[in-house]
Structure formats: C-alpha cells, structure tokens
Amino acid sequence: MKKIFLLVLFSITIFSSCKKEVLKQNVYDNVYYEVTPVTLYTSNAEKNKQKSSLQYISILFSDLFNQNIPGSDLNNIGEAILSIGDKGLANQMILERFLTLPGISIPTQTQMNADLNSFITSAYQRFYLRNPTEYEKIYLKNLIQNDSNITPEIVYAAFALSNEYMFY
C-alpha cells in the first residue's frame, strides 16, 4: 500500500513537472468596451500570415464596432478594394470612413487622458491581440502626454494601418 502511494506521489510529481507550459491565456479585453474574451498572443513573433484584404476589413470592422460586419457591406467594400490598384490606399480610405460612422467604439480624448496605461494596453489588446511590452507602453505614453493634439482616432488609425495589424 505504501509502495502504491509512493508510486502515485512520484508519478504526480514527475508528470506535473513535465507539463507543457501554456503559452496563451484567455483574458478579458478592456473594461471600457465589453469585448468578448479573446486569446492573446504572447509575442508578435507568432504572427506570420498576412491577412487578405477581406480579412483585414472584416477584422477591422469587428475591432472598431464590436460586431461582425454585415455581409452586404463586406461584399461592397470588397468591390471598392478591387476597384483600386493601391490596396494600402484603399484600406486607408475605408478606415477613414469607418472612423466617422455612428456606433464606433472608441474612447473620448478625456477617457484616454484619464488613464493612459489602460488606453494603451487596451489598444494593443484590441488591435494586436497581445499586451504591450513595457517599452512600448512607456514610449507611447510619453508620446501622447507630450502632444495634446494626439486623439484616440489618430492612435487607432496608426494601429489599424500598421504592419503588425496586417498579420495574424
């Protein structure tokens, strides 16, 4: 009996110590916008596939409006993108249009300035599905603090047009 007990104890010790580390964790996005739980990347190095134009628009809409893009809108936007040779420019103009539509989920400047740490962290989680590094957080915080003309729209536009946002 004692041997069996020791064997079980040994097995638990061995297998628990060899358990594979969980690299991803479920967290809740910022409390401002009540976004559904998402799986975060631990590092942007995990992103190695480029989004298609339609994936980009579909995800962008979800990130800005907290809802899926209606199918008819996606089709029409797909046609708009197809009709322009410079796809980066097409994405930029569609983003600019999104930023003026009612129902967009974007904090006010007051909310942003009230808690910059939270704003930056939530922006990284929303657009990049990861937490910012300390360096990223400090750099952006300083940038925003030192320029009162930086608006949440400008920050969101920069994230949405950045290279990392084009990948998953």
Add this chain to the structure above:
Amino acid sequence: MQRRSFIEKASLATAGTFLAPYILPTGRLFAATGDRVVNHVVFVLFAGGVRHQESVEQAYLTYQGANSGNLMQNMFTGAAPTNNLLYTPWNPIQGSSLASQGTFFKELEYAQGPTGHYNGHTAAITGNYTDVGTNLAINPDFPTVFEYYRRHTDPAKSAINAWWMSEGLGPYPALNYSKHGMYGPMFGANYFRPYSTFGNIGLDYLNNGLTLQPDDVGRLNTIKNFLDSNFDKSAADLPGIINNSTDRESIHAFMKDVLNRTQNGTVEFPLPAGVPAYEMTGDLINIQYAWEVLKNFHPELTVINTFNLDTCHSDFTGYLKLMHKADYGVGWLWDKIQSDPVLHDDTIMICMPDHGRNDLPNNVYDANGLRAFDHTSDANSRRVFALIVGPAAKVNQNLVLGSVGNPVGQTIDIVPTIAHILGFNDQIPGGMLQGQVLTQAFV
C-alpha cells in the same frame, strides 16, 4: 612581348566588360537616348467585341436586310444613316473624324488565340497572344506595357505616371501588372474601376471619411512608424501596386476631391449639351473619370477600355446604340485632351478593339427582331482596326492602311508602338515582344 600582349588583351577584355551591358538585344551598341515622339499616350481599348461590318464598313443594318450608315462619326469619316434610326443621334463633337486626324489602320489582325475578351485585352496590353481562359482573375504571364514603360524609362517613372482604368471588374483589375519574374507589381500601373471607385459604392464606403490635417497625418505616421519598428514583417506583400508616399497622398487627395464632386454633381459628363445624365453608359463613365485622371495627373501612359458593346450577344439594337455613344465618348476625350495646356499637341491617342465578332449571327433575336452576333474565333472576329491620332507634326494625317484580305499590323503591335512613342522600345529585352512598331503612322 608576352607581357605587352597580356596587357593589350587585358585592356580589351576590360573595355569589353564595360561595353557589354550596353550591347542591346536589338544589336545596337548603346542605349537609345530615349527620343520620344510625344510625352503622353492614351490607349483606348474600344472593347467588348466590335464587328468590322458595323464599325469600319459602316454597314449599320445592311446585314439585317436594311440600310447602311456610319454610327461612329467621331472616329470614322462617312455619312450617318438617314432612315430606320434605332438610336438618338448625337452630333459629333469632332469637326473632322479622328481617322482624318491621324493614321487609320483599317484592317488589322488579331492573329492568334481565342477571340475572348480577356485574351484580346491581354494581347493588346502585353503585346503577346495568350490562350489563358477568360475566367481567371490572375495577372498575365507576360509583362504589361506599364511594366515595360516603368522599368525601361530613364529616369524611372513612378506609378502615378501609368494608369489602367477598366469599365468592368472580373479579370480586368489584374491587367495593371504581370506575374513575370523580371517585372511585376513594382513596375505596375495605378488602377481604377470608376463605376465602383466613384459610383455608389465609392460614395458609400470611401467618401466622407475622417479628414486629417497635415499635422495630424504627421502624428499618425510617427505612431505608425514606432509600431512598425517593433514588428519585423512588412505588409509589402499586399496584392497590388504600392505608390510612394508622395504619390499616394496625391491620389488620396484626388479621390476625395472627385468623390466630393461626384456627390455634388460637378464632374463633367461626356454628353452633348442638353442630354440628360441618365443617358450615361458604363463606357462613358469610364471615359468621364479617365479624363479626371488625365487632367489632374497628366500621366504619360494611360490605358482605358470600353466594354458595353458586348451586349451584341443578345441585343443588336443596344449594340448599335452603345456603339454610337462610345464613339461620342472617344471624340469627347480627344476634345478634352486638346483643351489641356499640358496634353495638347503632346499626346497620341490609339483606339483599337480587343477583337471583332462573327460573320454569321447566332440564334438570338432582339426586341426589334434583329439578329445577334457572338465572337467565337471565326475569321471575321479576328478583323479589327486601329486609329493612331496625334499632332500633324508627329503623326501622319488622313492616311488609311490595310484592306479586306490585306491586313496591316496586328493587335500585338500596339505595345511596341507605345514603347516607340515614349522612347523605350530599344530598351525592352529581345524576345519579349513578337509585334512590330506601326511605324507607318509616324512622320
């Protein structure tokens, strides 16, 4: 002596090393200086399948058992039909036909490959015939004229100087660059399909966006550059061409301006005075916005198409009406070009169909009981024409070449002809193009 011989041989070898890159495929020792005929080319692919009988031969209803007449008085010289009018005549905008303002290749050949629209477009834009199916929205195998232009023009030209604008989508957006390994999107043209870009979809999804002041653009770019500096991949693999930042900003501003003017109804219409806007066609919309691009950017190479004539598969009456309107649009465009201080006297316009249509009708009758025509690679569907119109000092005027059974030129000749006009034909590597420069057109 051996040492002297060695030095002499080494000197020759060294000289040869320097000279070798300049021995061109054409056999010339040095690259041409880039002499140009003019600085701007507008190529109108008068597409959709144009039957020689109703266009060049001015047959009108002859093959339906009635009278003849010229539907295309802006492009061709000849009297309009006087009876059995199935269309509302628009007075020609050109005082004399375009054929009389340049060289008219009356009988030109689409020699190889299926007479399909994608094939016809590809042959005209790449200078190589293709058998690739029409349903593949893929970039062509051979380089496009845009890529030859951008790669071989010295000094190099950015994409804002080259435009491809199509009436429809389908496979046509893919014709602004090829998948050729030596060329590709970095040498491609800008592209619009105006019906979408500036039509209802553009107004709904591209217009009235957030406007950032220049300082705000700077702030955005500062943040974006920081974000990009922390990520080791680039989104350069987005399908399509990439403009440099200056050109992209110019095109961005242009699009916002044109969308605003479209919304306000202040974009010029290629219509005769008094004709209501609902008479616009897809072809005229493409021409309308091509002019907006031309007058704003003064690009050196612009290729546009018309396509509505393909209704001839089932509606011969509609085909005649649309042919008359498209002809007006081409005349209107040339008129606008002549009114522009930069383009005036420094532009050559080329018009050519993608291919023709069959000699014999199919089994479809339209509402007026007229027979419809397909394009299934019969000999008649390989008959096309080309107009090369330009300043009298550069282009031979009122010259007509070719006759039935005696074609002069092929559709694949347009690419080398454009290369000749813009001064880069000698720089194109040997074996890439099968066609010849249509030298007969030039003074």
